[in-house]
Amino acid sequence: MTQQTSSSTGGAIATPHASATEVGAQVLRNGGNAIDAALAAAVALCVVYPNNVALGSDLVALVHTPDGRVHEINATGGAPSGTSLQQLRERYGDVLPMYGIDTINLPGAVRGLERMHALGGALPWRELLRPSVDLARDGVPMPSSVAKGIRSLESLLRADPGCAGVFFREGEPIAEGEPFRQPALAETLERLADAGPDEFYTGRSGAAWLAALNAMGSGLTAEDLQSFEPEVGAPLRLDVEGFSFISSNPNTQGFALLRALRAAGGFDGGIDPVPLATAFLDANAVRDQYLADPRFGGLSGAELLAIAPPEHIDAPYRGRPMGDTVGIAVASGDGYAVSLIQSVYFQFGSAVLDPGTGILFQNRGTSFSLDAEAANSYRPGKRPSHTLMPVLIQQDGRLRFVSATMGGQGQPQIHAQLFSAAMEGRGLDEVVAGPRWLVGRQTPSDGRDTVTAEADLDDRVVQRFVEAGLRPKRVAELSDVVGHANLIEIDADSTMAAASDPRSDGAAVVISAAPTRPEQKAPGN
Numbered sequence: 001m002t003q004q005t006s007s008s009t010g011g012a013i014a015t016p017h018a019s020a021t022e023v024g025a026q027v028l029r030n031g032g033n034a035i036d037a038a039l040a041a042a043v044a045l046c047v048v049y050p051n052n053v054a055l056g057s058d059l060v061a062l063v064h065t066p067d068g069r070v071h072e073i074n075a076t077g078g079a080p081s082g083t084s085l086q087q088l089r090e091r092y093g094d095v096l097p098m099y100g101i102d103t104i105n106l107p108g109a110v111r112g113l114e115r116m117h118a119l120g121g122a123l124p125w126r127e128l129l130r131p132s133v134d135l136a137r138d139g140v141p142m143p144s145s146v147a148k149g150i151r152s153l154e155s156l157l158r159a160d161p162g163c164a165g166v167f168f169r170e171g172e173p174i175a176e177g178e179p180f181r182q183p184a185l186a187e188t189l190e191r192l193a194d195a196g197p198d199e200f201y202t203g204r205s206g207a208a209w210l211a212a213l214n215a216m217g218s219g220l221t222a223e224d225l226q227s228f229e230p231e232v233g234a235p236l237r238l239d240v241e242g243f244s245f246i247s248s249n250p251n252t253q254g255f256a257l258l259r260a261l262r263a264a265g266g267f268d269g270g271i272d273p274v275p276l277a278t279a280f281l282d283a284n285a286v287r288d289q290y291l292a293d294p295r296f297g298g299l300s301g302a303e304l305l306a307i308a309p310p311e312h313i314d315a316p317y318r319g320r321p322m323g324d325t326v327g328i329a330v331a332s333g334d335g336y337a338v339s340l341i342q343s344v345y346f347q348f349g350s351a352v353l354d355p356g357t358g359i360l361f362q363n364r365g366t367s368f369s370l371d372a373e374a375a376n377s378y379r380p381g382k383r384p385s386h387t388l389m390p391v392l393i394q395q396d397g398r399l400r401f402v403s404a405t406m407g408g409q410g411q412p413q414i415h416a417q418l419f420s421a422a423m424e425g426r427g428l429d430e431v432v433a434g435p436r437w438l439v440g441r442q443t444p445s446d447g448r449d450t451v452t453a454e455a456d457l458d459d460r461v462v463q464r465f466v467e468a469g470l471r472p473k474r475v476a477e478l479s480d481v482v483g484h485a486n487l488i489e490i491d492a493d494s495t496m497a498a499a500s501d502p503r504s505d506g507a508a509v510v511i512s513a514a515p516t517r518p519e520q521k522a523p524g525n
Contacts, residue, residue, distance in 0.1 A: 010511040011332040012496040013037050014486035016052070016406070016504035019140055020044040023131045024330060025509040032123040034336035035063060038328050039113050039121065040128040042342055043189070045326045047135045047182065049505075050166075051149035051347050052406065053326045055188070055200065056104075056209070056361035059112035059342045060248050060388040062235055063119050064399055066335030070392060071119055072235035072248050075112025077105045077228060078293075078381040079365060083219030085378045089370050096366050096378075099156060099351045101216045103363035105384070109342055112230045114197035119232075120336060129193035136189055136358070139181035143505050145480075147176040149347050162353030163360075185358030201225040205357055212354040213361070219380075236301040241267050244394040247415075251293045254389040255304040256283040257412035262305070264416075270424035271416065273461050274468050277439045277451060280413050284440045284448065285309040287409075291385040292375040299375075325388065325411075327404030329486040331496055337488070339390035339404045341411075391415045399490055405501075407483025410438040414483045428489055428499040436482040437461075439470065447471060454479055478503045 011028040015021045024041035032040075038061070045053050059075040088102060096103060117125060150157060150173040157163040166182060167174060174180055192199045199205050206225055213220055238245045238258035245261055247254030263279035264271050289310040292298030299307065325343035343362065344350075350363035367384035369376045376385045387408050393401040401422065405414045414436060421431040435457040442452045451465050451472045462472045475481050484504035489497045500506035 011037070011330070012488045012498035012508065012510040013041065013328070013330045014404075014488060014498045014500040014506065014508035015041050015045065015328045016326050016484045016486065016500065016506040017045060017048050017143065018505060018507040019048050019135065020328075021500070021507040021509055023135075024328070025511065026131070027123065027128065028332060028511045030123070032128070033120065033334055034330040034332040034338045035116055035119060035121045036123045036128055037332070038330045038338035038340045039117055040131060041328050041330070042109075042113060042326075042340055043129055043132040044135060045328075045342070047132050047185065047189075048140050048143060049146065049326060050360050051146045052324060052344065053342045054344050054349065054360035054362070055110060055185075056107040056349065056359045057109045057342050057344045058105075058107065058362055058364055058386070058388065059109040059340065060252055060386070060390055061112065061116055061338060061340040062246060062248070062390040062392050063116060064335070064337040064392055065120055068397075070235055070246050071232060073112050073115050073230055073232050074248060074252065075108035075115065075230035076251060076364070076383045076386050076388070077108040078224070078383050079105050079368065079378060080219030080221070081224050081380040082221050083380065085370065085372060088378060092370070094370055096368060096370060098346060098366050099363055101213065101218050101350070101352060103350045103365040104213065104218060104220070104352060104361045105364045106220060106224050106228055107362060108228060108230060110192070110197050110200040111228055115230050115232050116338070116340075125196055126193045129189055133186055133189045133193060136182040136186035139179040141177045142174045142180040144176045145505055146180070147174065150174065153348060153351065156351045157348060160351050160353060162355040163348065163351055165355055166353060166358065182358050184355060188357045188359060201228065209354045209357045209359050212356060213352070216352065238262055238305075241265070242396055243267065243400075246392045246394065247389050249294075249301045250291055250298055250304060251383045252386040252389050253287050253291060253409070253412060254391075255301045256280070256287050257389065257391065257415050259283045259286070259305050260412060261416060261419075267419075267423050271420040273420075273437070274464050276416060276420070277437070277465065277470060278468060280416075280439050281449065282309045283412065284409070287385070290375050293383040296379055296382045297375075324408055325406035327390075327406055327484065327486050329402040329404045329488045329498070331399075331402050331488050331490060333494065337392065337399055337402050337490075339392055339402050341388040341390050341404060343388055343406075387411055389415075393419060398492070402488040402490075403485070404487075405483045405485040407438075409440060410442075410483060413438050414485055418485055418487055422489065428487060428497045432485045432487055432499045432501045433478070435477070438482055442481055446473075452481055454482060
């Protein structure tokens with residue numbers, strides 16, 4: 001794991017893997033902007049960090065443009081149109097499995113990257129994907145977290161021919177540091193670079209992976225792929241105490257951060273952790289009971305900010321996805337900035353990998369309820385409740401923080417603690433590396449009032465949790481349980497600092513000067 005902080009007026013990028021950070025940094029050096037760098041790094045992470053992310057994933061991003069506007073891209077895919085709630089209940093009873101073919105929704109990430117690029121990308125699509133083609137073909141040393149993930153899910157991954165062919169060599173898991181090559185994925189990325197994003201959905205690659213999933217029983221259809229469109233629009237926003245907190249609308253949990261910060265208040269000098277934890281108890285309850293796709297009757301962000309918490313929560317514990325997500329933070333000196341979250345959900349997603357294309361698929365469908373009366377009940381075409389939530393924070397009208405993290409349902413709490421630590425006046429490296437806590441269920445034995453705290457969290461804070469009626473439990477320092485955060489801070493003079501979480505394999509890089517921008521080109525050119 002690596003970590004770096006520095007300052008610059010040119011640009012900055014932080015991701016959870018050093019190779020992806022360098023891909024994005026090189027894009028900035030070559031004259032690309034934050035959109036270009038985020039896109040290139042996101043695709044690179046699909047190669048080097050498959051326990052967290054893949055081409056067959058979902059994506060949610062916030063894009064800050066030089067005119068001061070912020071655009072939300074929600075590229076979370078819907079459930080297969082060819083599979084009904086009744087069919088799933090007949091197969092599985094009351095609860096969907098955690099892995100397998102029926103947990104795969106339409107993967108929205110590639111279309112989301114296309115929509116992001118259209119908001120102001122300066123470099124051509126092909127140039128931005130080229131480094132990832134090379135990474136997949138030439139290989140990288142097997143990252144420690146990926147190797148650890150393979151060992152922890154060895155039986156599950158062995159059972160899928162595609163996963164067995166990619167993550168094992170001569171019958172044994174590829175070990176940390178050994179060459180990790182993905183030739184089928186390299187060929188798919190090459191076609192995607194040449195033909196543009198349509199290749200993934202309506203081209204040769206799309207036809208191939210859809211046929212492979214259909215052969216395994218998926219209800220996804222060609223029409224699902226052809227008709228998918230990410231939502232691009234205004235994000236959810238809370239203005240309080242001179243700050244504007246900006247995150248994503250439902251079906252994502254962005255509202256939970258805004259709701260908790262509004263309730264806790266007191267930002268100057270850092271937020272008191274006890275009121276913050278109790279505020280998240282409330283926000284978690286609202287999320288678990290009510291968060292759903294607004295296109296299918298789910299509440300809006302404003303309604304989720306206003307509604308009273310439920311007295312009883314019906315949502316069952318579904319298990320905590322470990323190593324589920326990547327968060328990318330990028331800013332460039334021309335006024336572009338991106339917070340991008342991309343995910344396969346649980347570790348290695350559905351554990352279904354198409355050998356022909358090398359594409360691994362998410363298991364976001366497991367988030368659905370099979371209770372027809374639940375807000376988050378399964379419906380063809382419906383998007384499940386989602387943990388992904390990018391964050392931008394403005395102060396007095398100017399962009400101050402670009403924040404991105406993994407951490408499943410704990411993401412809102414991680415963002416809040418990063419902001420609080422920054423308000424205490426800590427350096428950015430200490431902000432991302434400092435001890436964290438999460439209230440809520442992280443394991444089946446936890447209650448909703450459990451506070452999972454890293455071992456180096458101040459004992460006095462833990463005692464105050466006890467006095468507030470919460471139930472603390474300790475985990476190791478720098479635990480993956482509390483997420484992998486990446487953070488950029490932009491000062492009033494436009495100087496940037498960046499930091500990457502030592503809990504990950506990541507790095508942060510700053511660029512000392514912004515090169516001249518080339519003429520903008522469309523995707524596929």
